Amino acid sequence: MNEISKKLSEYLLEKELLKGWGSVKEALDQGYNSAFIYDFIVRDAMHRIGEMWEQNQITVAHEHLATGTCELILSKYHIEKLSNSLIDNNLSAPRAMFFCVEGEEHDLGLKMASSLFEEYGWDVYDLGSNLPLDYAEYSLNKWKPEVVCISISIRHHLPKLKETIQKLQQKRPGTTFIVGSRLHGETAFQSCCTADTIIAKDSSFLFQWLEDYQKEARAVDKGVLL
Ligand code: B12
Numbered sequence: 001m002n003e004i005s006k007k008l009s010e011y012l013l014e015k016e017l018l019k020g021w022g023s024v025k026e027a028l029d030q031g032y033n034s035a036f037i038y039d040f041i042v043r044d045a046m047h048r049i050g051e052m053w054e055q056n057q058i059t060v061a062h063e064h065l066a067t068g069t070c071e072l073i074l075s076k077y078h079i080e081k082l083s084n085s086l087i088d089n090n091l092s093a094p095r096a097m098f099f100c101v102e103g104e105e106h107d108l109g110l111k112m113a114s115s116l117f118e119e120y121g122w123d124v125y126d127l128g129s130n131l132p133l134d135y136a137e138y139s140l141n142k143w144k145p146e147v148v149c150i151s152i153s154i155r156h157h158l159p160k161l162k163e164t165i166q167k168l169q170q171k172r173p174g175t176t177f178i179v180g181s182r183l184h185g186e187t188a189f190q191s192c193c194t195a196d197t198i199i200a201k202d203s204s205f206l207f208q209w210l211e212d213y214q215k216e217a218r219a220v221d222k223g224v225l226l
Pocket residue numbers: 038039042043046047049050051054063064067103104105106107108109110112113149150151152153154155156178179180181182183200201202203206
């Protein structure tokens with residue numbers, strides 16, 4: 001773990017919002033992109049907090065406090081990036097929908113993903129944590145996104161993930177599904193995803209996917225692929 005991330009985890013635990021933001025800003029000023037900041041500064045800081053909790057060095061209350069502070073920093077980061085975004089006005093914004101599988105409360109990874117899409121100028125519908133499957137279906141029909149992003153963290157929600165992917169893919173074939181999870185390397189997780197589901201291990205993977213999508217869209221826009 002790098003020093004900035006370690007410092008951030010301490011600030012989160014002390015609910016030192018401004019100092020925590022200072023750590024993120026330090027990484028930004030050093031030239032790191034959003035994917036690096038999400039994966040190797042913020043995620044790693046939260047993972048360290050998780051380890052401290054497992055080892056009884058901190059209480060659940062500390063963990064909740066740290067999560068709340070982290071959420072505020074992510075929101076501030078998101079606004080900061082939007083004012084300096086990569087939006088390309090020549091392209092009409094494609095749409096993406098985000099949610100955590102029913103029952104799932106861990107939503108920081110999802111927030112990072114939706115912020116990254118927005119940084120790339122997408123029209124983002126972030127439906128947050130614990131979205132009942134019926135409402136995922138309803139929202140898919142209502143907003144007809146090109147891409148649906150799902151997040152899951154807890155193993156016992158895996159059967160729900162499988163049901164969700166199968167139902168939604170049936171409803172709107174042709175939609176791209178991206179599922180991100182800390183469980184990405186586990187067979188039990190992978191077997192819940194259909195062959196054409198994209199598995200995202202982290203924000204860096206998503207960053208590359210968005211870069212590739214943008215290049216392709218620009219090429220189509222210029223008539224290269226027409
Ligand atoms: C913070 C936290 C919480 C918070 C979550 C608040 C919130 N708003 O998210 C609270 C306190 C609510 C919580 C509750 C619980 N938690 Co908890 N929690 C954590 C902790 C410490 C950090 C999670 C986190 O935010 N990480 C930072 C994010 C950014 O990382 P990430 O989710 O992995 O996301 C990255 C990638 O996976 C990927 N990604 C993820 N989603 C997506 C989506 C897309 C589209 C893309 C592209 C990428 C992507 O990109 C991200 C960036 O790299 C972890 C410890 C750990 N090791 O993960 C435990 C942990 C996940 N929790 C755990 C548990 C057991 C629970 C509870 C059951 C505890 C309880 N008894 O109540 C509940 C369950 C709640 C529920 N129903 O979901 C276990 C899960 C074990 C398991 N069985 O699978 C863990 C691993 C702790 C542990 N070691 O036991 N928790």
